[in-house]
Amino acid sequence: MSSKKGKAQEELGSIILPVVTEMGYELVDIQYGREGSKWILRIFIDHPEGIGLDDCEMVSRQVEKRLDEEDPIPHSYVLEVSSPGIERPLKLPHDYERFKGRLATIKTYGPVDGRRKFTGTLQGLKDDQVIITENGKNISIPLEMVSRAHLTIEF
Template sequence: MKKIAELTAELAAPVAAERGCTIWDVEYVKEAGTWYLRVLLDKEGGVDILDCEAISREVSDLLDEADPIEGSYTLEVGSAGAERALKRPGDFVRFMGSPVAVRLYRNRDGRKEFAGTLTGYDEGTGAVTVRIGDNETTFEKADTALVRLRVEFS
């Protein structure tokens, strides 16, 4: 049986495509005792509230019809955001050269978060290389809790 997030992504992809959007990620998570099914969208030029509303309505109907989830949950459809998490190999390739923040599980050099420019990704190991100032630092996948885009203001 397919995971709920995977099934939801398959159901939502054609609906999102009709509005010029793509599915960035789908999460099915429990927070504070409530289950949330989140569909995060991406779109050239940005996702707007009308995209989210239309896609939410259609995906909700498709989920009601397919009925893959026992019990209650909250469906949320929104933009992946400017500071979105990078998870898949294609995400790292697409945003190579972009400002990122890397959060670690354990302190390294007295801190857990590092900001820099994404300069490398090893698809085989999942290691991420980031230029921080004049130095390049590689973070192993096992040590890395999160890699996300970072917006810089000048």
């Protein structure tokens, strides 16, 4: 059973995703919830050539127009559109292939090899297993065990 918040995000995603993809961008994530006294709808977009302020403004205008037509949110809210940043979340299975060779941090719902957090180089996805190399050793993490994953900056 999905939560009320998850259901709202799913409904918003079904409205927002076509708008973003028609414009040539990738919808990375949607966050919707209350922060203090305000409701915030955050949309994270990406593009192979990067995301600038103009991109965010264009997408914001188009998404706002579609949300006004569909009217899925019964109260006032603030719409924010931005890039996912350098520590971009890895949400979809193809993200693990797309960012192969990059440093990533993966957290799991339960222990995998006795641990719940891994940081290493992504090797991709094979048979629903995320492969990550940590300290020279390949580790296979079942995709369904991944609670959160994101790219990590090397210092």
